[in-house]
Amino acid sequence: MSVFGEFFVPSNAFALHETLDTVSDMVIEIERVVATEEVLTPYFWVSGRHPTRFENAVADDPSIQNLEQLDQFEESALYRAEWTSHIESVVYIYTEIKAVVLEATGTDERWELRIRFDDREQLDKFQDYCEDNGIAFNLQQLYDLSQPKTGGQYGLTPKQQEALVTAWHKEYFETPRESSLEEVADELDITQQSLSKRLSRAHHSLIGNTLIIESDSSNAQL
Template sequence: MSVFGEFHVPSNAFALHETLNAVSEMVIEIERVVATEEVLTPYFWVSEVNFGTFEDAVAKDPSIRNLEQLDEFQETALYRAEWTRHVESIVYIYTEIEAVVLEATGSNERWELRIRFDDRDELDTFQRYCHERNIAFDLRRLYDLSQPKTGGQYGLTSKQQSALVAAWEAGYFETPREASLEDVAAELDITQQSLSKRLHRAHRSLIANTLIVSASEPSQPT
């Protein structure tokens, strides 16, 4: 059974530390990582920063190369790049144990990651790997799909669950809506872009762990 782990990692023990340190107000959210035998290509959103300032900082950061902007909105932009150094743990996750980083958000203080492992043995292998190499992965939360009446049952992070509950309680899902995205974001003290992405990922997790899981199970007699 799949196991979900939420980890905190000091920014100086992970990728893009020099960039995050140089632009302290910035937030990076990894959308996905494409893995091959030779290179890991992250796609990530950057917000709360001047994009030119961010790109100048990346040019001096040895952990990343070949940065390319793909899309730009009012306060956020999507980039693609390649990991180089200081990403031994991420390389191991993708190439050796084939776990999946579902969500990763970085600031100048730390990275917050949510990783899906196929089972607890895979999780134990990963933790042992980090311990042997002094990689500071701090496990904050662990859950699987069997946990009842919690967001973890559906693969939700605590932030995603809070966003869904706040939006529901505010009437965001009513027709007509009783609250705007801006209203809910203000209540949670986050930007509208962050809330929008958090709700999108929450909906994706709910579908993946309810409708998709159910559809793959043998049909029951009616």
């Protein structure tokens, strides 16, 4: 059974530490990571600074290479790049134990990560690896799909649950809508773009953990 862990880790123990240290008021949100046998390719949003300053800082960061800007908006920009072997913890997560980083938000002080493990054994391997290599991954919350509490049983983070509940109370999902995305975002004190991404991820988790049946369901009767 899948296990979800939420971790805090100092920025110097994860990716893009030198960049975050150079441009200290910047926030990085990793949207997804494409993993192959040879390379890990993160897609991530950068906000809080003009893209040129971020790109200049990345040029001297050994944890990432082949940066490419995919899109740019008023408050943020979307990038694709490649992680290098300088961030062993990330490489280990994907290539050795096959866990998945569902969310990661980084500042100059720390990264907040949400990781999905296939089972407790996989989680134990990850924690043992961090301990053996002096990596300061601090577990903040742990839950699995069998726990009948809040949104954890559906794979939701507290922030995703808060966004869904707030949008529901403000009748954002009604037809016609009684409030706008901007009004819900103002209530949560976040940007519209952050709210949109948070709702999208929340819907993805809800569908994946309530409506989607794994491959073993081929013998199930309708």
